[in-house]
Amino acid sequence: MSVLVVGSIALDTVKTPVEEHADLLGGSASYAAVGASFFSPVRMVGVVGEDFPKAHVEYFASRKIDLEGLRVEPGKTFRWSGEYMWDLNTRETRSVELNVFEHFTPELPGSYVETEIVLLANIAPKLQSHVLDQVRQPRFVIADTMDLWINIANDDLRALLPRVDMLILNDSEARQFTGQTSLIKAGAAIRAMGPRFVAIKKGEHGCLLFGENEFFSCGAYPLEDIHDPTGAGDTFAGGLAGYLAAEERGNIEFAQLRRAVVFGSVLASFNVEAFSLERLRALSPADIDERYKMFRQMSQFEVLP
């Protein structure tokens, strides 16, 4: 099965307490599509400007990502610049240039219309809904969101939620969105808005997955050094969606989602080890398998292999 990924494609400038790099490949669709590509065929929807380096397009193509939905528009590519604070947990956006992204209205090529797994990576909820309008009977729809949309497009987000199977957001966003300090209550409150499943990302503390009567707590991989957290959430969502597309046969059950969350966490843990998608570029299936086994090792407390 395939994954349809829609989101932003950007050129990022990222500053951490120790390094700064400019004009990096970034954007939610870039991280998510590459993350998913380790598991299944991916169809990408996005827009770039004429300045977007050919090498990046070639990299997507080398990952067997279908680029029929990638539009090149006159003008410049979306640019984002951000700075991480000393603990790498908080970041400030330094500048945003929407450029060709300002009037992005994702239109699906005919060949994308029947895609089983849909990942609405982090963009405006209205655009996410617009993409969903064009997909014919998807089997599983995942939406990622962020504080910005909770603040400025709350109604759009709430309108989207009954149409998605799973919402992904981080812990502070879940609290902000629901007004609940308890993440357990926040997860339940978001499920009540529509999605059958909710994944709350907690950064260095892992991830919580909520279902109707089921709950999964996934730890974070014990990384000693994090170089660039940018795209971790997008890569998580991509890995999760890709794994579901690779494994899914029939209804998606909670047991599958557990493993999908672990594979998403595995991908995200690699991604933060280097700037941009550099670590993902060098990643092999054997690396993924090995780290998946580490996740099993670090979270089990009964029968250990």
Added chain:
Amino acid sequence: MSVLVVGSIALDTVKTPVEEHADLLGGSASYAAVGASFFSPVRMVGVVGEDFPKAHVEYFASRKIDLEGLRVEPGKTFRWSGEYMWDLNTRETRSVELNVFEHFTPELPGSYVETEIVLLANIAPKLQSHVLDQVRQPRFVIADTMDLWINIANDDLRALLPRVDMLILNDSEARQFTGQTSLIKAGAAIRAMGPRFVAIKKGEHGCLLFGENEFFSCGAYPLEDIHDPTGAGDTFAGGLAGYLAAEERGNIEFAQLRRAVVFGSVLASFNVEAFSLERLRALSPADIDERYKMFRQMSQFEVLP
């Protein structure tokens, strides 16, 4: 096997955003000893004043806790008063009256000298060392500590560490103690100070356990309502120590410590459901087994029972 527990015994006044209760049974030794008593015989060392209610002593006795090491001194029992903020994660100490605890110098009864598992619950590191001086060849020594001792008794704490097998502390304390923002680095840094194992408690995010080449990440039980976090860490340490004493045969291995951390987390998750030790009073072995199975259920992602 038995657990020796030394720590404070207090009468607490606790205020949360919704409730306030005075003169509650509290103190690190109370929570830890009762927590351990669900798994193994316990020997308690502590001091109370003449005002300490007989009912509390009877409760300890009803838990089969050996009270030969409990001294009743002229004067009043140690009193602590604290207030929890809106999210129940931060608390302020409102007042401390040391009373008989001020000159507490724990002396072990002869019958305690050969105890296999030693839990030095949260008291001054100098007192913890003093207790350890009196134990003959313990098999496993656990020390719990807190920010106060890191601040005012740092040298004493560092002198204690090479003598203990496991240190327990929370995430902010681990960062404060080591100057490392990464908990993974903090865990390694504390191990380098002496203890073979370090448990870093993360409240609602669970607990990390560090060994030489091994790592365990334990999630927190998904409680919707927390009534009083007081004593959660002490109960965790007590449950952990009690489980080790119940299961231990020969050297304590990492695999056992994983389960001990889960049982400690199970006990702590019950403890915060009510003020003081009220929830522990009503706890049955069947409750513990059931929640242990829930921990398994919420953390596994492969073969599920």
